[in-house]
Amino acid sequence: MTTIYDIAKKTGYSITTVSKVLNNYENVSEKAKQKVLAVVEEVGYTPNSSARTLATNKSWMIGVVFAEHLDVGVAHPFFSEVIESFKKHMELYNYDLLFVPRNMGLKEDTYKHLKRRGVDGVVVIQSLGEETLDFAEFNMPTVFIDMPEKGANAVVSDNKKGSELAVDYLYGLGHRKIAHISGAQTMFTAVERTNGFQMAIKKYGLNIPSSYIVDGGYYSYEGGREAMLRLLSLPEQPTAVFVSGDEMAVGAMKVIKEEGLRVPEDISIIGFDDIPLAKHIDPPLTTIKQDKELIGRQSAVLLLDEINGVLKNRNGKVIPVQLIKRHSCRRVKE
Known part of the structure; x- marks a missing residue:
């Protein structure tokens, strides 16, 4: 041995x-x-875990609080990659992950449960946008992913910048009738992406009607379908749609085809996330890529630093995003 x-x-x-x-x-x-x-x-x-625990006064366990609205758990196309990256980095330092039961959520009982299990720290991975408890009173190192909390470490993507990149690209292709399928406005990411869209539209002086912004719910395929049907029912249809999540974008593209229209010939579509499916659909989806590996790794680094008492501040990290050009957008004909 x-x-x-x-x-x-x-x-x-x-x-x-x-x-x-x-x-x-x-x-x-x-x-x-x-x-x-x-x-x-x-x-x-x-x-040897027992020897390590006695020698270091640590349990070498990290509590994981994970929840998302689609109820697909760790199979979620975005969060699964983030969790895997976080897990890989924590394993380098011989930490194990302890997932709390999904129905517990971020509640006082959850922290009490984790304290009883003796975890060294907690990572909270959720986008529910619901009011949370004052976790500081539990005096436990905690990092939030995808949802910042006041006074806590959080790792999030630059959602506003991603929306700006999407609108910049569509505007550069000549689009002036740009719609937005947003996520549910109870979620931090959805609010940030919608705000970024509106700021970019204002930057270019575009007169976008309020009917061009449609709530697609919790980033689901079905939500994208329903939102796109509403846009297609408008007297004046958009020539391009920026969709707040790739799953919704896939649903929107399906509806466009069912209605006898084409992507991108009739309507250009751009998503957000760059899930694995995005490059395999027809046409491959242009999207804003979140660096899921870096989000997971940076979250692990921040949590380890807090556990070991070397954290300099609690400002958190904003992870850059990137425009991935594929074939779901095209230039508007003069």
Whole structure:
């Protein structure tokens, strides 16, 4: 069985240095971290959990509070990639994840449950937009993903910028009748994306009727279908639609085709998220890409820093987004 002494011998570093790397201490060089972690991965080193707990006064468990409106759980096309990235990074430091029951949500009883289980920290992954408790009173390191909380670490995408990139692209293609299928306005991401859309429309001085902004609900395929039907029923149809989520965009594209119209020849569509399905549909979806791997990894880094008492502030992180051009948008003919 591989021990910490074997890791030290193989890397050439002292047992103290190896221990500091495994416990995520700050005063270790990046070179040492990379070398030690590479050897840990190579030999499949797994420290004895009971011994680690006694030696470090940590449980080496992270509580995961995860909830989303579509009720698909970890199969969710966006959150699944974020959770996987978070999990991979935490595993580098030998942390296990403890998922709380889905029906618990972010409640006082949830934190009490996690404290009883002795977790070292909590990651909250949800976009419900519901009022939450004052988690600070529980004195537990916590990081929120996709939904900022006052006084807490949070990692979110630059949603407003993503909307601006979408409108910039459509405007550059000559579109002036640009509609928006938004997410439910109880959700932080949906509000931010709608605000970004409206700011970009204002930037270009476009006169967009209020009927061009349609609530598609909780980023579902069905919500996209219903919202697109409403847009198609308007006396003057848009030439382009910016959709707040890729699942909704797929639903919108399906409706357009069912109504005898074509994407992008009749209506251009641009989504948000860049879920795996986006590049495989016909036509492949132009979208705003969220860096799901970086969101998960940065969330893990912030939580580890808070657990180890090296966090400098609680401003959180805003992750850049990127326009991915495919074939669902086209230039408007003069």
